[in-house]
Amino acid sequence: MKIKQILILLLTLVYFSSCSEKGNNFSVIGDITNMPEQQVILEELGTKEFILVDSTMSDAKGHFELNGNAAEEGRYRLRFTGGKIILLTIEKGQVKVAADWNAIEQYTVSGSVASESFRVYLNTFRNYLNDLNTLQIVIDSMTARGNDSMTLMAQNEYQEKSIQMTRFIEKYADTTASAANALFAVQMLNPAAEMDYINAFMGGVERRFPKSKAVKEYVKAFNEMMKAQAKEEAVSGPAIGTMAPDITLTSTDGAQVAISSFKGKYVLVDFWASWCGPCRRENPNVVEAYNKFKDKNFTVLGISLDEDRSKWMQAIEKDKLTWTHISDLKGWESAAGRLYGVQSIPANFLLDPQGKIIARDLREEDLHSMLAELLK
Numbered sequence: 001m002k003i004k005q006i007l008i009l010l011l012t013l014v015y016f017s018s019c020s021e022k023g024n025n026f027s028v029i030g031d032i033t034n035m036p037e038q039q040v041i042l043e044e045l046g047t048k049e050f051i052l053v054d055s056t057m058s059d060a061k062g063h064f065e066l067n068g069n070a071a072e073e074g075r076y077r078l079r080f081t082g083g084k085i086i087l088l089t090i091e092k093g094q095v096k097v098a099a100d101w102n103a104i105e106q107y108t109v110s111g112s113v114a115s116e117s118f119r120v121y122l123n124t125f126r127n128y129l130n131d132l133n134t135l136q137i138v139i140d141s142m143t144a145r146g147n148d149s150m151t152l153m154a155q156n157e158y159q160e161k162s163i164q165m166t167r168f169i170e171k172y173a174d175t176t177a178s179a180a181n182a183l184f185a186v187q188m189l190n191p192a193a194e195m196d197y198i199n200a201f202m203g204g205v206e207r208r209f210p211k212s213k214a215v216k217e218y219v220k221a222f223n224e225m226m227k228a229q230a231k232e233e234a235v236s237g238p239a240i241g242t243m244a245p246d247i248t249l250t251s252t253d254g255a256q257v258a259i260s261s262f263k264g265k266y267v268l269v270d271f272w273a274s275w276c277g278p279c280r281r282e283n284p285n286v287v288e289a290y291n292k293f294k295d296k297n298f299t300v301l302g303i304s305l306d307e308d309r310s311k312w313m314q315a316i317e318k319d320k321l322t323w324t325h326i327s328d329l330k331g332w333e334s335a336a337g338r339l340y341g342v343q344s345i346p347a348n349f350l351l352d353p354q355g356k357i358i359a360r361d362l363r364e365e366d367l368h369s370m371l372a373e374l375l376k
Helices: 003-018 101-106 113-145 148-175 179-186 191-208 213-236 277-293 309-318 335-339 364-374
Strands: 024-033 039-045 050-057 063-070 074-079 085-090 093-100 108-110 248-251 256-258 266-272 298-304 324-327 347-351 357-360
Touching (some): 024 074, 024 085, 039 063, 050 063, 050 074, 063 074, 085 093, 093 101, 108 113, 113 179, 148 309, 179 213, 191 213, 191 277, 266 277, 266 364, 277 298, 309 324
Parallel strands (some): 024 093, 266 298
Antiparallel strands (some): 024 063, 039 050, 039 074, 074 085, 248 256, 248 324, 347 357
16 A cells, blocks of 8 residues: 555544544534525535535525534535535534635634634645646746746746645644644645654644544554555565665666666665655755765665656756666656555665665664665
8 A cells, every 4th residue: 555545544534433423513604795595515524525414595695504513623614506615624613604705715714713723724725736836837838948947947946835835734734723624734745755744743643632532543543554554565575685676767867777787886776756855855864875985885876756857857956966866757656666665755775785685764874874884
């Protein structure tokens, strides 16, 4: 199972189990000016489905009232005609929603601090998405015109904006007072790239929300799936002490390079990608190790799980990765990634001069210590 599937399955388990119990009564009172009379539906958010809670007809003034019952705070949506929705976080009490039908995304909410917090969060998130969409249009336009310098500038800005958005999501997940909002926010991250953060989040979320049954179920399911994934990786990936599987991929200059061509040296086979935040944060450590030991029969072979060649090349240059790089630019479908059982990145395999795997997933000081011991 790939890591990017984990949170989806977790949310299915958590939301579907939480909606089966009864607890606190609540009501949602809406006033949407300029809205035509219509059916308004209140649904609890699952992952692959939405659970009907209540429905009613609005009046000629856009007024409606809906009711529900929740075991604890949960995520809901009001659904209207034309695909318009309003997202809410509700536990109990009376929640009032107001908006103009012609600008419903600018709704206001009272009676629910969690819903108001989430409204502000969503507005900021939408702004980030709008900026990224605009930058992607610029990148596509400059690429079509062959303007490499402007393309590079736009790509740099796109990457920085993506990082800013990720940090914003993480900060909200870490600081919101709502358990439901925190769980919703963390699922918006890319687990393949942000698993370090997600592990840290899981390590502390139960202490933040000790009374939340949804959080307890979420963490329990997460831990069980991580254990299952570790067993799967142990079975599918090459073991320490075995010969490294050989494969030939295309390098940045178009040459065909085989892993076996590095026999005679200690080589760190490093799986990474330009879009992977933890990989980019680990790169300076790999650069330091390479510069320290490259004259002592050691080198690095980078294998990228990128799909976009230009972003791959840009990251190599920006992070000053001066060793050999290869890729088939197939992302998670990378032949090398499948061959080595790579389920998350960064991942690496240290090979001895005979091509035998002697260590894997060396990080930070562990990498330097291992190399210093081998290359005295």
